[in-house]
Amino acid sequence: MASDKVLIIGAGPAGLEAARSVAELGGEAILLEQRERLGGTPDRERYAKLTHHWRDASDVIEEMIQAVSNNPRIEVKTQAEIKAFSGSVGNFEVQLEVDGAPETLQVGAVIVATGFQHFDPGRATQSYNYYTFPDVITLTDLEKMLREHNVVRPSNGQPPKKVAFIQCVGSRDRRLGNEYCSKVCCGVASKQAIEIRQQLPDARVFIFYIDMRMYGYWENEIYWPAQEKYKVNYVKGVISEILQKGDQLLIRGEDTTMGRPMEVTMDLVVLSVGMEPSAGTRAVAQMLGLRQNPYGFIEAGGAGGVDPVATSREGVFVAGAAAGPADLNDSISSAGLAAARAVAVVRKALALV
Amino acid sequence: MTIQEQKAVVVEKQRVVVDGVDISGHWNRMFEQRTIFEYTPEQIEAIASIAGAESFAYCYQCAKCVPVCPVDVVGNYGPRKLYRYAQTGVNLMESPELWLCTTCANCLRVCPKEVNMVEIMPAVREQAILQGKFVPPELQQAFENTAKTGNPLGQPQRKRDAWIAKADVPVPIIKDLGRPVEVLWYVGSYPSYHPRGVDAACAAARIFTALGIDFAILGKEEKDDADSQRLAGEKGLFEMLAEYNIATFNKYEWKEMVVTGPHELNAFKNIYPRYGFNRPVVHYTTFLVRYLDQLKPLLKHPVRKRVTYHDPCYLGRHNGEYEAPRLLLQAIPGLELVEMGRNRQNGYCCGGGGGGMWMDSFTAKHTRMRLSEKRAMEAASTGAEVLAVACPFEVSRFEDAMKSTGNEHVGVLDILELLDRSMRGEEAAEHPQPS
Numbered sequence: 086m087a088s089d090k091v092l093i094i095g096a097g098p099a100g101l102e103a104a105r106s107v108a109e110l111g112g113e114a115i116l117l118e119q120r121e122r123l124g125g126t127p128d129r130e131r132y133a134k135l136t137h138h139w140r141d142a143s144d145v146i147e148e149m150i151q152a153v154s155n156n157p158r159i160e161v162k163t164q165a166e167i168k169a170f171s172g173s174v175g176n177f178e179v180q181l182e183v184d185g186a187p188e189t190l191q192v193g194a195v196i197v198a199t200g201f202q203h204f205d206p207g208r209a210t211q212s213y214n215y216y217t218f219p220d221v222i223t224l225t226d227l228e229k230m231l232r233e234h235n236v237v238r239p240s241n242g243q244p245p246k247k248v249a250f251i252q253c254v255g256s257r258d259r260r261l262g263n264e265y266c267s268k269v270c271c272g273v274a275s276k277q278a279i280e281i282r283q284q285l286p287d288a289r290v291f292i293f294y295i296d297m298r299m300y301g302y303w304e305n306e307i308y309w310p311a312q313e314k315y316k317v318n319y320v321k322g323v324i325s326e327i328l329q330k331g332d333q334l335l336i337r338g339e340d341t342t343m344g345r346p347m348e349v350t351m352d353l354v355v356l357s358v359g360m361e362p363s364a365g366t367r368a369v370a371q372m373l374g375l376r377q378n379p380y381g382f383i384e385a386g387g388a389g390g391v392d393p394v395a396t397s398r399e400g401v402f403v404a405g406a407a408a409g410p411a412d413l414n415d416s417i418s419s420a421g422l423a424a425a426r427a428v429a430v431v432r433k434a435l436a437l438v
Numbered sequence: 439m440t441i442q443e444q445k446a447v448v449v450e451k452q453r454v455v456v457d458g459v460d461i462s463g464h465w466n467r468m469f470e471q472r473t474i475f476e477y478t479p480e481q482i483e484a485i486a487s488i489a490g491a492e493s494f495a496y497c498y499q500c501a502k503c504v505p506v507c508p509v510d511v512v513g514n515y516g517p518r519k520l521y522r523y524a525q526t527g528v529n530l531m532e533s534p535e536l537w538l539c540t541t542c543a544n545c546l547r548v549c550p551k552e553v554n555m556v557e558i559m560p561a562v563r564e565q566a567i568l569q570g571k572f573v574p575p576e577l578q579q580a581f582e583n584t585a586k587t588g589n590p591l592g593q594p595q596r597k598r599d600a601w602i603a604k605a606d607v608p609v610p611i612i613k614d615l616g617r618p619v620e621v622l623w624y625v626g627s628y629p630s631y632h633p634r635g636v637d638a639a640c641a642a643a644r645i646f647t648a649l650g651i652d653f654a655i656l657g658k659e660e661k662d663d664a665d666s667q668r669l670a671g672e673k674g675l676f677e678m679l680a681e682y683n684i685a686t687f688n689k690y691e692w693k694e695m696v697v698t699g700p701h702e703l704n705a706f707k708n709i710y711p712r713y714g715f716n717r718p719v720v721h722y723t724t725f726l727v728r729y730l731d732q733l734k735p736l737l738k739h740p741v742r743k744r745v746t747y748h749d750p751c752y753l754g755r756h757n758g759e760y761e762a763p764r765l766l767l768q769a770i771p772g773l774e775l776v777e778m779g780r781n782r783q784n785g786y787c788c789g790g791g792g793g794g795m796w797m798d799s800f801t802a803k804h805t806r807m808r809l810s811e812k813r814a815m816e817a818a819s820t821g822a823e824v825l826a827v828a829c830p831f832e833v834s835r836f837e838d839a840m841k842s843t844g845n846e847h848v849g850v851l852d853i854l855e856l857l858d859r860s861m862r863g864e865e866a867a868e869h870p871q872p873s
Binding site for chain 1: 473474475476482496526
């Protein structure tokens, strides 16, 4: 018996949008979430402002959650985990454990929206000493501080006078196996640099980079204002190592456009960590038998390469950062497409029956 | 070729202060610091806080400006580098680099961020002057000359129209004429006083006369436009002269002003409107090209020369006139016009703009060769026998440069002089009759 239901795995921005879109198209959605709360990484990591339009992440995510709550076409299951998966397009059977209790679902199509996780800087090949120096933090650590309006040096609780961002930590690195660009870190670092300047006008902020990759409107919405209005200093030449010097951090690198070595002290160093597939993405890919790319993300694109939500298994689609680095706009766009494709396949399967 | 171990750079300074102790005379020579120990965004912010210099902080280091910067071609310069120098501790206000920019606008032409050195440099230089910072003495002299005598050459005002005696034709002075004229010809300081400038002025007088143009000059009432002094930082001096010039221009009835020089064109057409002057002004090339049909029959004598043309920055890039000079040259029978690699929009600066006219010795200390020399070599490499120009700053600059680069065989002539030669014949032009 074919099912008209679409299962969406993961309730971050992509999963929330996919559920909303399926419902809006007249389909039936079941939204699974591992955590107790919906909202995914922006919620779990307590993001402050979003890169587009500078809205509070919590407001945006709350709106997205509202759109799926109390919707008769959407069934939300939190603290849910997939235990087994079988069947084919139009007729998948899914064994779940929801809040400790087993459950079985029949669904016609699946959208995987299991997202990414931030790179763990302890794995970085460079000696950035994330786990040794308290004043070396990551974008996610800083994001929490910004949300609380409490940007301080963890070592002494004082506001920093000089802050450096180091780009491409965990990305574009063959040695780490992460050869891809994580796509969002240049924009996020620049956004955070602006927020630091807003919250601590006396702080000097520097961004050390290999290439600034400010896609599309991030150039004029984030990069240019960061430099022109908020006086963020961009220096081409990424940092090779961080040493302790007194109660400060000494960052060492090459200032490439001057062709000179640099050894500059900083109060706070922010590692612009990239994206890796989340544990959930890896586990679900295994469970559903989806082909993964060498980096562990779910392989998407279809045979012709122009089907960005198709996976290697018919009837299973992927949305958001489960397929690779994506910003919020990318995630929401791919979620909408995945919803349309999923609703189309379940209707086709039902029509055949 | 092998990569040599990086050698420490030795610097020699006039005055050395270490930790507040003046050690000049003992340790003037030292190794330049190679490692950057501190970034100083304060320097960039200090410059960007000056009205007009805001865009200095916009540079994102794409470096498009550097290859087209005429100073970098003969030295080490460019807006991108100035930004980085400031970010790494250099105080532009106290550096020689402040005075090297010629405001040629070639960087602005290619800059995606619209970092505008044509606005930045005058604004920062003005502050440097007001704060009593170092100003190249030769430039200071030109400022003083302009203030005292009304022209940067320091020539007496009463001799401003002495050149007309050499013109072979009557050159009416508007005050003496006592009636309205069609064209008020603003001659300019170099055409009035500099011997080679006078040659161009005389040629212009003869051409205007031959064309039957109803023109007059201001004579002893004419004073310098001071645009280059403004670009070199002396806004006060510029405003003083602008006020005088506008009042003088408005004393008389005329329909259109023709200027000999592109700097005057820029002043009267683009800057004087800020001070209330809004009357039509054209460069002589733009003016004469309208008379091409009447002019051609007058150009009886072939000038059998291979000629290349140098686009003045303030005629071309600043005011968009590229074709009129070329049309005039092409109207001369026998003349073969060849182009240099850098022409029109990417024409190479002669080094005379933005006050560079009066800083040749200073600039020479910070560059491998003069900009005029680089351009003279480019002109000579085309095989041209004559470098044609349309700016009164350029004839003397390029004649010197041709000599110093071993290119004496290449003549330098204003387009006015070439037209005049064709009108009168080579012999007559080279040996003018005493009037």
